[in-house]
Amino acid sequence: MQDYDYPSLADFAETWSHRRAPGAVPYAHPAGPPILPPGAVTERLEELLDTVVSLQRADWLVEGVYAGPNAMGGIYRDVLHCARTLSIAVPPVIVSGCGSSAQGAFGTDDRPSLRLSSLFFSAATEGQRHFVAGRLCGHIDAHQVTWGTLYALIVDHDGLRRVARRNVGPALELFLAPLSLGARLGLSRWHRSAEITADRAGLLCCDDVHEAGMALLRMALATQPDLDPAEFLRQRRTMGADAEPGRWTEVLSAKPWLHKRLAALDLFARSEAFVREGGTSTAEVLLTDEELHERTHALLAVGGGA
Amino acid sequence: MSVEEALLAAGEAGAAAIWRSARRDLAGPYRLAVLARDPSVAARFAASLDGPWEVLPREVGAESLGLLDDLLGVHAVIWATPAHAPLPAAERELLGHLRTAPGLRGVALADLALLARISDDPEAEAAEVAARVARLLPEDWPLVEVLSPSEDLRAARTSEVAALLVADALTRVARRDAELTAESERLNELLAAEDEALDQVRRDATRVAAHVLAAMRRHAEQLLIDLRDLLVRVERDLPAQLDGLEDLDLARRALPHWLQHVLDGALHAGLSAWRSAVLADLAELDVDDEASHHAELLLPSLHPAPFAHHTSWGRRLALTAALGGAALLAAAGLWLPSLLAMSSGIAWSSWSGSQEDEASREALITAARDALRQLGEQAERVLSEQLDAMAAELDELGDERTDAAREARRGFREDLQAAATQVSRHRDELAAMRATLEEVA
Numbered sequence: 001m002q003d004y005d006y007p008s009l010a011d012f013a014e015t016w017s018h019r020r021a022p023g024a025v026p027y028a029h030p031a032g033p034p035i036l037p038p039g040a041v042t043e044r045l046e047e048l049l050d051t052v053v054s055l056q057r058a059d060w061l062v063e064g065v066y067a068g069p070n071a072m073g074g075i076y077r078d079v080l081h082c083a084r085t086l087s088i089a090v091p092p093v094i095v096s097g098c099g100s101s102a103q104g105a106f107g108t109d110d111r112p113s114l115r116l117s118s119l120f121f122s123a124a125t126e127g128q129r130h131f132v133a134g135r136l137c138g139h140i141d142a143h144q145v146t147w148g149t150l151y152a153l154i155v156d157h158d159g160l161r162r163v164a165r166r167n168v169g170p171a172l173e174l175f176l177a178p179l180s181l182g183a184r185l186g187l188s189r190w191h192r193s194a195e196i197t198a199d200r201a202g203l204l205c206c207d208d209v210h211e212a213g214m215a216l217l218r219m220a221l222a223t224q225p226d227l228d229p230a231e232f233l234r235q236r237r238t239m240g241a242d243a244e245p246g247r248w249t250e251v252l253s254a255k256p257w258l259h260k261r262l263a264a265l266d267l268f269a270r271s272e273a274f275v276r277e278g279g280t281s282t283a284e285v286l287l288t289d290e291e292l293h294e295r296t297h298a299l300l301a302v303g304g305g306a
Numbered sequence: 307m308s309v310e311e312a313l314l315a316a317g318e319a320g321a322a323a324i325w326r327s328a329r330r331d332l333a334g335p336y337r338l339a340v341l342a343r344d345p346s347v348a349a350r351f352a353a354s355l356d357g358p359w360e361v362l363p364r365e366v367g368a369e370s371l372g373l374l375d376d377l378l379g380v381h382a383v384i385w386a387t388p389a390h391a392p393l394p395a396a397e398r399e400l401l402g403h404l405r406t407a408p409g410l411r412g413v414a415l416a417d418l419a420l421l422a423r424i425s426d427d428p429e430a431e432a433a434e435v436a437a438r439v440a441r442l443l444p445e446d447w448p449l450v451e452v453l454s455p456s457e458d459l460r461a462a463r464t465s466e467v468a469a470l471l472v473a474d475a476l477t478r479v480a481r482r483d484a485e486l487t488a489e490s491e492r493l494n495e496l497l498a499a500e501d502e503a504l505d506q507v508r509r510d511a512t513r514v515a516a517h518v519l520a521a522m523r524r525h526a527e528q529l530l531i532d533l534r535d536l537l538v539r540v541e542r543d544l545p546a547q548l549d550g551l552e553d554l555d556l557a558r559r560a561l562p563h564w565l566q567h568v569l570d571g572a573l574h575a576g577l578s579a580w581r582s583a584v585l586a587d588l589a590e591l592d593v594d595d596e597a598s599h600h601a602e603l604l605l606p607s608l609h610p611a612p613f614a615h616h617t618s619w620g621r622r623l624a625l626t627a628a629l630g631g632a633a634l635l636a637a638a639g640l641w642l643p644s645l646l647a648m649s650s651g652i653a654w655s656s657w658s659g660s661q662e663d664e665a666s667r668e669a670l671i672t673a674a675r676d677a678l679r680q681l682g683e684q685a686e687r688v689l690s691e692q693l694d695a696m697a698a699e700l701d702e703l704g705d706e707r708t709d710a711a712r713e714a715r716r717g718f719r720e721d722l723q724a725a726a727t728q729v730s731r732h733r734d735e736l737a738a739m740r741a742t743l744e745e746v747a
Binding site: 010013171 | 536556557568570604606
């Protein structure tokens with residue numbers, strides 16, 4: 001260690017700032033980022049989020065713990081594996097008995113933290129654990145944490161707004177409520193794309209598209225699914241729900257519909273990008289980056305079928 | 307207790323049945339068994355006898371098991387040996403095997419009439435043969451011409467048979483007792499070997515744990531020394547690093563990540579080297595792979611605290627209050643005051659931030675130094691905690707392995723203990739049988 005040759009601050013800063021630019025993450029699904037250039041407004045925004053999230057973290061820690069080598073060591077190992085796979089710093093991890101859908105990456109791009117569910121991780125397979133931890137680390141890697149947290153705060157996604165309201169007070173609710181619809185319209189599409197990027201990161205960490213699909217189904221059903229992801233997609237196609245008017249509800253949805261996420265994972269698992277990033281693909285013919293982007297884009301469009 | 311009850315209590319059901327049969331036979335008329343190797347000799351001699359006997363001619367072959375039981379039911383026995391070929395070696399040997407023969411017994415010369423045909427002086431010949439036979443006979447088989455029953459022959463013979471059967475039963479009990487004693491000793495040796503094996507497992511595991519822990523701590527000390535050296539090196543290098551980056555704003559934003567990256571990378575390399583060194587030590591000591599798996603330190607999750615001059619909590623809270631107040635005013639329909647509050651909050655926050663941007667590089671270096679020290683302390687603490695946790699795990703290694711070995715051999719040990727218990731019970735039963743038989747004997 002004493003001979004460890006670390007990079008200079010200047011070199012690191014140059015790489016680091018490039019890494020934060022849109023499209024810098026090679027496996028990300030590009031989707032017109034709402035990322036603002038670093039500046040006064042962004043900094044103020046991050047400071048605001050830091051304040052709210054620090055209050056929220058304190059709330060989570062009332063009935064949760066920081067994972068570490070000696071505390072929830074199994075979960076910490078999973079996160080460590082994912083952080084090494086994606087080459088990011090190991091983020092702080094709070095483990096609590098929350099539901100699967102409340103898991104997430106919160107904070108800001110500079111100071112992110114993960115919230116993981118002990119209920120999910122205690123019963124999941126290694127592949128499923130790596131997928132879920134990996135997809136949250138993917139949000140950090142793709143610098144989606146600031147906007148993801150803002151989105152969650154504004155549209156009451158996953159109860160974050162509720163937690164913030166309890167800590168900051170009802171004034172926050174008065175401020176956020178009128179913004180909710182606008183934020184949904186403006187950020188939902190970006191948010192859905194961000195979820196696809198995170199799913200791809202999760203797949204890179206678990207390197208098993210079947211386990212990734214099972215993890216998504218498990219998070220959706222809140223139990224060990226007694227069906228195959230392929231059977232789920234077949235059922236979805238047979239029902240023909242994509243042609244019904246209800247499909248327009250996806251416009252304001254925070255996440256792509258589950259069958260689309262499964263299909264998008266399958267596309268990524270058969271792509272050059274997946275193999276280039278270290279994944280193991282069984283496909284004989286790999287999709288080029290352009291094909292992957294076009295087919296994923298068509299899939300995510302409202303009414304697009306899996 | 308009767309003889310039959312004693313035999314039954316001793317588990318000698320066969321002997322008890324023989325005893326019942328013999329007692330019934332002995333209670334009837336006097337029975338005299340006439341034995342000879344040639345059945346015709348026995349028949350001719352039996353025919354020549356008279357007196358108060360029920361004469362039972364018997365052929366005696368090599369297999370005499372049934373005959374021995376038969377003899378228990380007779381009051382007297384005569385071995386008839388032909389006078390023309392008296393008492394050959396085979397007959398003398400057979401006489402030695404007739405241990406159930408009654409006490410009233412003897413050897414008689416048969417077919418004396420044949421001597422008259424082959425000898426000129428049959429009487430002298432007969433006397434000579436008798437003298438020769440008398441010399442060859444064992445002490446308990448006298449040469450006789452005829453046997454006469456005494457008055458108490460039935461009672462005497464009955465006692466004789468009872469004593470014989472009880473003695474036989476006692477002999478068998480003693481033999482079984484000896485077998486069970488040997489089996490008990492063998493089982494006790496096996497159980498002692500099991501205990502010794504478990505002790506050996508515990509000793510081995512304790513030795514392995516001590517080696518693993520010693521190797522881990524020895525190399526961990528070097529790891530922590532190297533970490534401190536690195537921290538000192540980076541701290542000294544901070545001014546030069548900051549001088550190398552013109553953009554102060556970029557430096558301020560990238561510096562915490564750079565510190566994290568440097569420590570993360572150095573620790574990752576250091577932990578890899580630490581594990582290789584520990585495994586090399588353990589391989590030399592021939593420590594098994596399973597124990598070597600304990601030798602693992604995980605990379606700690608390190609996060610620099612926000613730089614104090616950059617992230618003033620007072621400013622953050624003021625900004626949050628300003629925006630919240632603006633929201634309240636907007637909700638009350640006071641749009642202009644709301645916009646004023648919001649823009650004032652952002653403007654003030656930006657202005658104060660710009661003031662901070664003008665803070666000297668010295669302040670940034672001081673903040674980075676504090677963060678670096680905090681990261682170093684955090685890393686040392688987490689690594690030390692991991693080592694302590696592993697030491698506690700290794701302390702349990704002896705018990706864990708002993709429990710595992712005990713569990714793996716549980717079936718065998720339970721079989722041994724069950725067998726030992728059974729043998730012990732049988733020995734107790736045998737002791738009771740022996741006491742019962744000795745009481746009757």
